[in-house]
Amino acid sequence: MKTIGFIGLGIMGKPMARNLLKAGYSLVVYDLIPGPMEELAKLGAARAESPQEVAQKTSYLITMLPNSPEVKQVILGPNGVIEGAAPGSTVIDMSSISPVASKEVGNALEGKGIKFLDAPVSGGEPGAINATLSIMVGGALAVFEDCRDLLSAMGKSVVRVGDVGSGNVTKLANQIIVALNIAAMSEALVLGTKAGVDPALIYNAIRGGLAGSNVLEAKAMRVMQGNFEPGFKIDLHVKDLNNAVEAARAVGAPLFLTGQVLEILKCLQVEGKGGKDHSAILQFYERLAAVEVRKTED
Amino acid sequence: MKTIGFIGLGIMGKPMARNLLKAGYSLVVYDLIPGPMEELAKLGAARAESPQEVAQKTSYLITMLPNSPEVKQVILGPNGVIEGAAPGSTVIDMSSISPVASKEVGNALEGKGIKFLDAPVSGGEPGAINATLSIMVGGALAVFEDCRDLLSAMGKSVVRVGDVGSGNVTKLANQIIVALNIAAMSEALVLGTKAGVDPALIYNAIRGGLAGSNVLEAKAMRVMQGNFEPGFKIDLHVKDLNNAVEAARAVGAPLFLTGQVLEILKCLQVEGKGGKDHSAILQFYERLAAVEVRKTED
Numbered sequence: 001m002k003t004i005g006f007i008g009l010g011i012m013g014k015p016m017a018r019n020l021l022k023a024g025y026s027l028v029v030y031d032l033i034p035g036p037m038e039e040l041a042k043l044g045a046a047r048a049e050s051p052q053e054v055a056q057k058t059s060y061l062i063t064m065l066p067n068s069p070e071v072k073q074v075i076l077g078p079n080g081v082i083e084g085a086a087p088g089s090t091v092i093d094m095s096s097i098s099p100v101a102s103k104e105v106g107n108a109l110e111g112k113g114i115k116f117l118d119a120p121v122s123g124g125e126p127g128a129i130n131a132t133l134s135i136m137v138g139g140a141l142a143v144f145e146d147c148r149d150l151l152s153a154m155g156k157s158v159v160r161v162g163d164v165g166s167g168n169v170t171k172l173a174n175q176i177i178v179a180l181n182i183a184a185m186s187e188a189l190v191l192g193t194k195a196g197v198d199p200a201l202i203y204n205a206i207r208g209g210l211a212g213s214n215v216l217e218a219k220a221m222r223v224m225q226g227n228f229e230p231g232f233k234i235d236l237h238v239k240d241l242n243n244a245v246e247a248a249r250a251v252g253a254p255l256f257l258t259g260q261v262l263e264i265l266k267c268l269q270v271e272g273k274g275g276k277d278h279s280a281i282l283q284f285y286e287r288l289a290a291v292e293v294r295k296t297e298d
Numbered sequence: 299m300k301t302i303g304f305i306g307l308g309i310m311g312k313p314m315a316r317n318l319l320k321a322g323y324s325l326v327v328y329d330l331i332p333g334p335m336e337e338l339a340k341l342g343a344a345r346a347e348s349p350q351e352v353a354q355k356t357s358y359l360i361t362m363l364p365n366s367p368e369v370k371q372v373i374l375g376p377n378g379v380i381e382g383a384a385p386g387s388t389v390i391d392m393s394s395i396s397p398v399a400s401k402e403v404g405n406a407l408e409g410k411g412i413k414f415l416d417a418p419v420s421g422g423e424p425g426a427i428n429a430t431l432s433i434m435v436g437g438a439l440a441v442f443e444d445c446r447d448l449l450s451a452m453g454k455s456v457v458r459v460g461d462v463g464s465g466n467v468t469k470l471a472n473q474i475i476v477a478l479n480i481a482a483m484s485e486a487l488v489l490g491t492k493a494g495v496d497p498a499l500i501y502n503a504i505r506g507g508l509a510g511s512n513v514l515e516a517k518a519m520r521v522m523q524g525n526f527e528p529g530f531k532i533d534l535h536v537k538d539l540n541n542a543v544e545a546a547r548a549v550g551a552p553l554f555l556t557g558q559v560l561e562i563l564k565c566l567q568v569e570g571k572g573g574k575d576h577s578a579i580l581q582f583y584e585r586l587a588a589v590e591v592r593k594t595e596d
Contacts (some may be wrong), residue, residue: 099493122507136503157506161499169493173486173500177509180482180555187478187553188471191542194551195397195467201459202471205434208455209420211475213511244489253492253587255485256562257478257555264554289551 001025004150005054005061006045007074007081008095009036012121013064015128016094016154021045023153028057051075055084055091060150063093067239068101075105087113092147094135094154096120098243099165099172100250102138106164115143118164119151120171124232132156136174138166172247175240179261179278181215186282189220193293199224200295219279224295231277238265238274299323302448303352303359304343305372305379306393307334310419311362313426314392314452319343321451326355349373353382353389358448361391365537366399373403385411390445392433392452394418396541397463397470398548400436404462413441416462417449418469422530430454434472436464470545473538477559479513480579487518488583491591497522498593517577522593529575536563536572 001024006017009031017040021027027045030053031037037047048054051074055061061081065071071093075081081091091109093102093116102118109116117139127133133155137144144160151158161170188211192202203220206212222228241262248255264284273280286292299322304315307329315338319325325343328351329335335345346352349372353359359379363369369391373379379389389407391400391414400416407414415437425431431453435442442458449456459468486509490500501518504510520526539560546553562582571578584590 122504134503134507157503159499159503161503162495165493166495166499169490169495170500170503173490173495174504174507174509176486176489177479177482177504177511177514180485181475181479181509181511183555184475184478184482187551187556188474191474191546191549191551191553192467192471194549195463195545196549197460197464197467201457201464202468205432205455205457205459205468206420206472206475209432209472210512210516211472211479213475213479213513214508215511216475218508247493248489251489251492251494251587253485253489253589254583255489257481257558258485260555260558285552289549291551 002060002150003028003058005058007031007051007054007061008064009040010064011125012128014039015125016064017045018043019131019154025153028054030054050079051081052079052084055081055089059086059089060147061085061089061091063091063095065095067095068097068243071095071097071105072101076108082109082112082114085112085114090115090117090143090147092117092119094119094121096171096240097168098246099168100247102165102168115140116164117143117147118167120167121155122171122174123155127155135159136161136167136170138162138164138168169247172240172244175237176244176255176258178215179237179241179265180257181213182219182279182281183261183264185216185220186285189282189293190285190289190291194289194291198295199293223279223282224293226294228276228280228283230275231279233275234265234268234278234280235274237278238262238269241265300358300448301326301356303356305329305349305352305359306362307338308362309423310426312337313423314362315343316341317429317452323451326352328352348377349379350377350382353379353387357384357387358445359383359387359389361389361393363393365393366395366541369393369395369403370399374406380407380410380412383410383412388413388415388441388445390415390417392417392419394469394538395466396544397466398545400463400466413438414462415441415445416465418465419453420469420472421453425453433457434459434465434468436460436462436466467545470538470542473535474542474553474556476513477535477539477563477576478555479511480517480577481559481562483514483518484580484583487580487591488587488589492587492589496593497591521577521580522591524592526574526578526581528573529577531573532563532566532576532578533572535576536560536567539563
């Protein structure tokens with residue numbers, strides 16, 4: 001089995017790296033924080049002192065980092081991956097970042113003869129732990145085919161959607177729809193509640209028709225119980241929608257409604273709710289309407 | 299079996315009345331246009347000369363009309379239902395109208411001892427023809443129970459959601475979510491296409507996750523094939539969202555995003571696209587981005 005480099009052992013990265021070990025891959029890992037590296041070392045991973053060293057020791061290298069600046073720093077910065085990786089080796093960035101940044105990183109690596117895929121995921125921490133992530137991959141077909149088995153050790157769905165950057169474009173399309181579908185649910189349920197109708201009856205009446213959605217199924221009953229624990233944090237959704245707006249400006253696509261829901265999410269951040277589930281978009285509407293969306297019948 | 303009055307024999311009303319005849323009810327019908335009345339007369343319905351006369355001849359009366367002004371005119375206006383209906387009789391308005399108007403009509407009828415339900419439907423013309431409508435009912439529980447069999451002859455789901463007006467509040471909640479979910483799909487697919495990713499691959503990558511929805515399943519492939527035939531017309535969605543905004547103002551609920559998608563729909567009306575399917579919201583975004591969302595792979 002190949003030896004894989006893995007940089008970024010956070011909430012997502014650590015369980016993903018663990019699944020690679022389980023699947024029989026050898027790992028060389030790096031993170032700024034020693035704790036997660038030690039955990040993985042106990043499971044058999046080798047530790048490196050820098051991204052450069054990880055790249056020197058492996059020909060397939062995965063990064064799982066918070067956002068575009070961290071990815072650029074770790075791959076293109078001093079002591080970065082690009083300083084250690086040999087021509088012909090492959091870098092897979094699985095972070096959710098701006099597709100503009102993905103292309104920048106991909107072009108820089110290509111200039112050194114290093115292959116690159118952007119492969120962001122959805123499915124969150126449970127998906128990372130259970131190896132059931134959906135992985136959206138952008139990059140050359142041959143590179144994708146070469147990495148398919150490796151990626152399949154971390155996810156249940158591994159789909160190529162186009163060239164470098166396409167993975168993150170697809171992830172952003174996903175995040176746009178999710179945010180707006182939550183806002184749609186919020187406007188509908190707050191209007192209904194404020195008009196005196198039990199929101200649980202509205203939910204039951206409409207969920208089977210054209211208004212039905214996975215957002216409604218995942219979130220409606222939870223918010224009616226006042227449960228806004230993540231799930232997916234507002235802070236992360238703000239990051240993704242900022243990237244969506246950046247990508248939209250870069251290509252000339254209008255995101256009228258996404259821009260507004262981003263503003264709502266940022267308002268919630270300012271109130272200290274960045275750590276709440278993104279379904280707390282509802283709370284923005286609740287406060288303005290001075291009403292609480294709570295089911296009144298069981 | 300009861301004799302039922304039926305006023306409003308349009309695209310929805312005519313097949314609904316036909317289903318009542320099929321279920322064994324006798325009908326007295328009225329419409330401004332003679333053609334549909336003659337069709338139903340051939341199937342055994344009696345014709346009346348005015349809403350008042352329909353009300354004089356029946357103790358259960360259904361209205362299925364375009365919007366709030368027509369409902370108020372037919373029920374409360376000169377030669378209207380209220381001038382013919384006996385105390386103790388029941389009026390069911392199945393039109394999709396403003397819940398503010400529903401309450402006004404209900405209160406006026408209650409003043410004469412006439413019972414009232416607002417019972418708008420979803421499911422469109424196919425649902426009306428096949429008696430598979432979803433019927434959302436507002437009104438007193440006893441009146442609802444008394445009319446449940448009658449309503450079941452026209453729909454597969456008959457649900458009481460609260461007092462008078464609640465049926466239309468629920469319908470509007472449905473229409474808010476549908477419009478915004480279409481806009482969400484549009485922003486995502488136009489961004490993706492403009493960024494050079496095949497929208498069909500985006501759809502396939504995200505439909506199984508939290509972004510999945512009945513709108514995506516019903517509309518995404520259609521719009522990628524350039525098919526904007528209704529379905530549900532923009533003109534009707536504008537009507538519904540105007541009513542949603544009216545209802546929201548009446549109770550003090552904010553509809554930021556709904557207000558914007560209403561503006562988009564009105565722009566499309568101005569361009570002569572009022573008769574297109576509401577998924578033509580996508581075309582508003584396509585034009586601004588100067589791109590067409592077409593799938594490139596099969």
